Amino acid sequence: MTFDTVLIANRGAIATRIIRTCKRMGLRSVAVYSEADAGSLHVSAADAAVCIGAGPAAQSYLNVEAILAAAKATGAGAIHPGYGFLAENADFAEACAAAGIAFIGPTPDNIRTFGLKHSARALAEAHGLPLAPGTGLLTGEDEAAEAAARIGYPVILKATAGGGGIGMRICESEAAVREGLAAVVRQGEASFGDAGVFLERYVPRARHLEVQIFGDGQGRVMALGERDCSLQRRNQKVVEEAPAPCISDATRAELIAAAVRLGEAAGYLSAGTVEFLYDAAREDFFFLEMNTRLQVEHGVTEEVMGIDLVEWMIRGAGNDFAMLDAPAPTAKGHSVQVRLYAEDPAMDYRPTIGTLVNVAFPENIRAETWVMAGSEVSAFYDTLLAELLTRGD
Secondary structure (H helix, E strand, C coil), rough: CCEEEECCCHHHHHHHHHHHHHHHCCCCEEEEEEHHCCCCHHHHHCEEEEEEEECHHHHCCCCHHHHHHHHHHHHEEEEEECCCCCCCCHHHHHHHHHCCCCECCCCCHHHHHHCCHHHHHHHHHHCCCCCCCCCCCCCCCCHHHHHHHCCCCCCEEEEEEEEECEEEEEEHHHHHHHHHHHHHHHHHHHHHHHCCEEEEEEECCCCEEEEEEECCCCCCCEEEEEEEEEEEEEEEEEEEEEEECCCCCHHHHHHHHHHHHHHHCCCCEEEEEEEEEECCCCEEEEEEECCCCCCHHHHHHHHHHEEEHHHHHHHHHHHCHHHHCCCCCCCEEEEEEEEEEEEHHHHEECCCECCCCCCCCCCCCEEEEEECCCCEECCCCCCEEEEEEECCC
């Protein structure tokens, strides 16, 4: 290992999760935090902690200069970005390299290739992955309407830089396409700084399946099983499980082969997830997108595969890929994760803020969390409090 200190450029449950693995590996951990997160569990769990700014993410967890300065001040030789914030920011990965700090994740080229959905589709198509009928980037309403008529309704408009369920609109008619295109363009520009939009067939009763991969950046890629993330609300996953139930062995093998083929084509480095839509009625699947980071739901894969993906990522950043010399692990048992949010069902699941008076989790489950009694749930961030995982044989 070329470094002995890891800075976690994140907050919440993923920060405490990464800190736990660092401790087990004998690595020193550094937390960064905003003023709003001063009482967060990740701050007290780390070996060192540095305040990097005020509550708004733009002034703290997205502040590249402050994060790199914290790494330099604490002697951190590597940065793990977790998920969200800067995790899929190619410029940040390059800034780390320029500062002589290892970025624990994929290469900047990997991030850029898969960061735009239309370029990811092009690479997937070039290497034989099945795609839902769709378009390249659209130039206007007329082109969108013509493409939708050719593909057949319903269709879905997608912001090419979108993610997290943002920048999508399902359309059942030409009028909806014409109206929706402008709306998705605006949303893409406002949320992601990219106005590019494409269109593809919408599968109404699709399941959301994904394959976890890990690569060495030199063309060697290992698949680590699949997950089912079909139970969602507002295009956000809320329950995930591994292995995916009720799919044939042949379909499972095809999914895994397609994911590995894409990772190999990209020379993929570190952990990533290839996502697919599965049409159960037709028993076929389509490439959806690739996430170039650790997923919120990575824990269910760890539970059934008996591995630690964070450890693999840290080792990979230190150029240790011995784990890929062994055969791929096989799934044992079944694992389910549910996400616990601070939301009010009586108010259409509106996010809620305030002080948590009492916090207790069952001892016989795996709870990934950042909260404890007295924690403040802030209005500045996502209201995810914990990921709760169970496993059975």
